[in-house]
Amino acid sequence: xxxxxxxxKETRRRQIVEAAWRCIDRKGVAATSMDEIIAECGMSAGxxxxxxxxxxxxxxxxxTASFVALSAELAPLLGRAQNLxxxxxxxxxxxxxxxxxxxxxxxxxxxxxxxxxQALIDPELQAIQRDFYATIxxxxxxxxxxxxxxxxxxxxxxxxxxxxxxxxxxxxxxxxR
Amino acid sequence: xxxxxxxxKETRRRQIVEAAWRCIDRKGVAATSMDEIIAECGMSAGxxxxxxxxxxxxxxxxxTASFVALSAELAPLLGRAQNLxxxxxxxxxxxxxxxxxxxxxxxxxxxxxxxxxQALIDPELQAIQRDFYATIxxxxxxxxxxxxxxxxxxxxxxxxxxxxxxxxxxxxxxxxR
Amino acid sequence: xxxxxxxxKETRRRQIVEAAWRCIDRKGVAATSMDEIIAECGMSAGxxxxxxxxxxxxxxxxxTASFVALSAELAPLLGRAQNLxxxxxxxxxxxxxxxxxxxxxxxxxxxxxxxxxQALIDPELQAIQRDFYATIxxxxxxxxxxxxxxxxxxxxxxxxxxxxxxxxxxxxxxxxR
Amino acid sequence: xxxxxxxxKETRRRQIVEAAWRCIDRKGVAATSMDEIIAECGMSAGxxxxxxxxxxxxxxxxxTASFVALSAELAPLLGRAQNLxxxxxxxxxxxxxxxxxxxxxxxxxxxxxxxxxQALIDPELQAIQRDFYATIxxxxxxxxxxxxxxxxxxxxxxxxxxxxxxxxxxxxxxxxR
DNA sequence: GATGAATGAGTCTTCATTCAT
DNA sequence: AATGAATGAAGACTCATTCAT
Numbered sequence: 186x187x188x189x190x191x192x193x194k195e196t197r198r199r200q201i202v203e204a205a206w207r208c209i210d211r212k213g214v215a216a217t218s219m220d221e222i223i224a225e226c227g228m229s230a231g232x233x234x235x236x237x238x239x240x241x242x243x244x245x246x247x248x249t250a251s252f253v254a255l256s257a258e259l260a261p262l263l264g265r266a267q268n269l270x271x272x273x274x275x276x277x278x279x280x281x282x283x284x285x286x287x288x289x290x291x292x293x294x295x296x297x298x299x300x301x302x303q304a305l306i307d308p309e310l311q312a313i314q315r316d317f318y319a320t321i322x323x324x325x326x327x328x329x330x331x332x333x334x335x336x337x338x339x340x341x342x343x344x345x346x347x348x349x350x351x352x353x354x355x356x357x358x359x360x361x362r
Numbered sequence: 363x364x365x366x367x368x369x370x371k372e373t374r375r376r377q378i379v380e381a382a383w384r385c386i387d388r389k390g391v392a393a394t395s396m397d398e399i400i401a402e403c404g405m406s407a408g409x410x411x412x413x414x415x416x417x418x419x420x421x422x423x424x425x426t427a428s429f430v431a432l433s434a435e436l437a438p439l440l441g442r443a444q445n446l447x448x449x450x451x452x453x454x455x456x457x458x459x460x461x462x463x464x465x466x467x468x469x470x471x472x473x474x475x476x477x478x479x480q481a482l483i484d485p486e487l488q489a490i491q492r493d494f495y496a497t498i499x500x501x502x503x504x505x506x507x508x509x510x511x512x513x514x515x516x517x518x519x520x521x522x523x524x525x526x527x528x529x530x531x532x533x534x535x536x537x538x539r
Numbered sequence: 540x541x542x543x544x545x546x547x548k549e550t551r552r553r554q555i556v557e558a559a560w561r562c563i564d565r566k567g568v569a570a571t572s573m574d575e576i577i578a579e580c581g582m583s584a585g586x587x588x589x590x591x592x593x594x595x596x597x598x599x600x601x602x603t604a605s606f607v608a609l610s611a612e613l614a615p616l617l618g619r620a621q622n623l624x625x626x627x628x629x630x631x632x633x634x635x636x637x638x639x640x641x642x643x644x645x646x647x648x649x650x651x652x653x654x655x656x657q658a659l660i661d662p663e664l665q666a667i668q669r670d671f672y673a674t675i676x677x678x679x680x681x682x683x684x685x686x687x688x689x690x691x692x693x694x695x696x697x698x699x700x701x702x703x704x705x706x707x708x709x710x711x712x713x714x715x716r
Numbered sequence: 717x718x719x720x721x722x723x724x725k726e727t728r729r730r731q732i733v734e735a736a737w738r739c740i741d742r743k744g745v746a747a748t749s750m751d752e753i754i755a756e757c758g759m760s761a762g763x764x765x766x767x768x769x770x771x772x773x774x775x776x777x778x779x780t781a782s783f784v785a786l787s788a789e790l791a792p793l794l795g796r797a798q799n800l801x802x803x804x805x806x807x808x809x810x811x812x813x814x815x816x817x818x819x820x821x822x823x824x825x826x827x828x829x830x831x832x833x834q835a836l837i838d839p840e841l842q843a844i845q846r847d848f849y850a851t852i853x854x855x856x857x858x859x860x861x862x863x864x865x866x867x868x869x870x871x872x873x874x875x876x877x878x879x880x881x882x883x884x885x886x887x888x889x890x891x892x893r
Numbered sequence: 894g895a896t897g898a899a900t901g902a903g904t905c906t907t908c909a910t911t912c913a914t
Numbered sequence: 915a916a917t918g919a920a921t922g923a924a925g926a927c928t929c930a931t932t933c934a935t
Binding site: 366405406407408409412 | 894896898
């Protein structure tokens with residue numbers, strides 16, 4: 186096979202990342218074996234290792250990718266947030282996050298919680314997440330000035346807390362191992 | 363050998379649970395091996411298995427124990443919350459949780475996040491956590507009636523979100539694996 | 540099982556090393572899998588890894604052990620070599636090495652050649668072997684003064700060369716892989 | 717595409733063999749992957765397999781090629797050896813072998829030791845080497861008659877032993893794996 | 894009651910080789 | 915002729931758990 190185009194390569198990587206998301210949603214990071222991700226994405230073991238150097242790197246990319254994508258989705262809402270009330274903003278943000286996260290076969294909010302747990306162990310991943318949340322908090326700061334009892338800090342905590350609530354307070358969907 | 367008193371047994375169990383907390387804080391649930399917990403608590407492998415049927419059960423107990431203990435600490439604050447403003451309550455609650463969580467060698471907020479991740483794949487643990495949070499939300503409900511923009515749901519989300527922020531936005535403290 | 544005595548531990552290590560010798564004689568270092576050594580020594584995988592941290596370490600110990608043991612055997616001959624002619628010494632040394640090396644199921648001279656090849660890649664192993672040969676050469680130096688055309692350097696080269704000849708010029712005994 | 721001339725083919729094969737020599741000098745046979753040889757010779761995977769049926773064959777050719785080339789170099793020295801003393805012959809032979817072996821990026825004496833180790837597990841390679849050494853020994857036989865304490869057998873052992881000494885007693889030059 | 898050596902299934906990863914283009 | 919992406923079997927190693935002493 187001749188050289189793959191960058192676009193084709195990106196498609197393959199995305200396939201693998203989506204398979205990882207599905208597996209991690211189902212069983213968490215540790216209980217997901219590479220073999221499961223490999224089966225899920227329909228490629229061979231060697232092929233996956235052609236696109237990612239190992240499980241850790243794949244997991245890190247999977248976690249990071251979801252943050253980056255959500256970031257892009259959130260930008261327009263932050264742009265027009267100055268015309269909203271705090272309550273309206275929170276409602277819209279929560280709805281957007283839910284819409285963004287719920288997907289065929291997995292929910293990125295569940296993945297995100299596994300990601301937080303990973304970040305506590307992996308300093309690189311933690312740095313990425315810290316930057317991501319710092320960016321959001323910074324974007325909220327000027328708005329929060331007008332939203333009396335809600336500070337930027339508090340708004341961010343609310344969004345994070347809602348993610349936990351949504352993920353944990355849902356009925357369980359799968360068995361361990 | 364003479365039978366151990368219930369008190370002695372309880373001491374042993376607590377020793378093991380605390381060792382588990384320290385290990386989980388450091389490396390997360392999956393990367394913590396039973397051997398590490400065994401070394402940390404200073405007992406033998408056989409001894410640990412005398413007190414807990416397996417790793418999953420020990421982890422579940424470790425997670426649950428922290429919730430139960432925090433529950434007890436939170437009760438008095440909830441009792442006198444009707445005399446506080448929402449802001450004062452939130453400040454006090456956050457301070458109490460921090461005081462309760464920060465310990466010699468570990469932070470239970472970090473452990474809790476690993477616990478959420480576990481709960482997503484362990485229905486029993488999820489049920490325990492759901493009950494715990496439902497209880498708190500129920501206790502907050504009558505108070506929230508007076509705290510205009512803050513509903514019980516929102517207050518709980520704030521407390522959860524603060525836990526994430528505190529754990530993730532702290533500078534990393536440990537190496538991977 | 541209660542603690543093993545140091546003696547018992549040493550016996551186990553020797554079992555494993557001898558299994559490694561047999562396997563390496565048969566297939567060389569690289570083509571010998573840990574599973575083969577494990578099967579050969581009759582222990583479980585975990586047990587072997589209880590005594591050696593990994594394949595590399597086991598191979599290094601197996602190589603080193605044969606040198607150390609031969610060293611001990613060679614000492615008495617070196618002690619009484621001053622009463623021998625060079626030719627007599629060479630004959631006796633070669634015979635001693637052959638006696639020492641030929642064993643049930645393997646020949647340590649073959650193992651030694653695999654060891655040289657390994658040493659070219661593993662600086663630690665190379666250092667051990669260099670020391671071993673330097674010691675022998677030093678012991679030969681005072682004797683060689685009397686053995687006119689044979690220097691210590693030359694005598695050592697002869698012993699090494701004979702090992703290669705004995706191992707390579709024998710009829711082949713096994714298949715690859 | 718146009719057929720390659722035999723000369724071009726031979727150039728390609730030599731390129732690959734030299735790449736193999738460099739890699740084997742650095743890491744030994746087993747730790748050298750085909751990918752490394754492929755990268756080193758600057759060709760594609762498919763191209764290398766056009767010239768050699770597989771790794772084993774390539775390694776065998778690489779080993780053999782060095783023997784054949786050395787053979788040719790040795791012939792003139794053997795031709796005029798009858799006019800030399802044993803000591804002079806040995807000195808010249810050692811110098812010739814060193815000159816022949818030391819090359820830009822590798823030393824064929826190191827490659828030869830890896831080759832002996834390979835020969836112990838590859839009967840075909842062993843046969844080739846046995847023939848090579850037998851030829852040399854045969855050439856030395858008539859000369860040795862005049863070189864009193866040195867038999868042909870002993871002279872060959874010396875040359876082999878010197879190769880080991882030169883390779884092993886040099887300071888290590890590379891990292892593991 | 895307590896020990897800790899032993900087990901072995903399961904995990905991640907590599908790499909010689911092929912073949913569609 | 916040449917490419918290089920893909921394959922998948924095989925390898926090294928881990929670790930929760932047990933049980934003889």
